Amino acid sequence: MKILIVEDDTETANYLTRGLREAGWEVTWHNAPQEAMLTLAGRSFDAIVLDRMLPGMDGVDALRLMRGAKITTPILMLTARSGLEDRVEGLEAGADDYLVKPFAMSELVARLRSLARRPPMAVKATNLHLGDLHLDRISRQAMRGGDRLDLSPLEYRLLDYLIQRPGEVVTRSMLLEQVWGYRFDPKTSLVQTHMSRLRAKVDKPYAQEMIRTIRGAGYVIDAP
Known part of the structure; x- marks a missing residue:
């Protein structure tokens, strides 16, 4: 599978990249959503791992931009915020799954595999x-x-x-x-x-x- 990671924390990004590559997947990492959007304009991925707290733009806002740009790739949102309102906001904005930090790599891999098996999502009207x-x-x-x-x-x-x-x-x-x-x-x-x-x-x-x-x-x- 091809996975796009959008994560500004280098340590977390390295952990994600290493773990997903060990699962046999191809990984691309960007630390800002603007760079990720440019990459998504020219390449396709099987899933996106999107951090909630990003520099210059909240992850939920980045998520809305992606869905508004008709990007239907499954998106798993990572966050340290475990409140119900935060989870609901992410899912309502277009996330397919939500994983709270800290997390086990085995769970992340399992969730991404599950997302990849889902049929393509319908594009929501903006x-x-x-x-x-x-x-x-x-x-x-x-x-x-x-x-x-x-x-x-x-x-x-x-x-x-x-x-x-x-x-x-x-x-x-x-x-x-x-x-x-x-x-x-x-x-x-x-x-x-x-x-x-x-x-x-x-x-x-x-x-x-x-x-x-x-x-x-x-x-x-x-x-x-």
């Missing part, structure tokens, strides 16, 4: 529209009727998930799993609270609402 609602998935900005909506990162992820499913009932369980990354029900009003805040920004200032509550089922978003 702009989503529903009626007068618009999401720019590169800048992560939302607008309605020409007005910019001041959304928190979590509110943006909620809206992004909804707008991809117009007219469909999205359940509380679906939101907990796909937006928060929970595999269990925390038995709180977490979803209701954040949905209420989102609707106050998306719907309240406008004549027609787009997000509706379906009592006992979930939420639906439709064009006004």
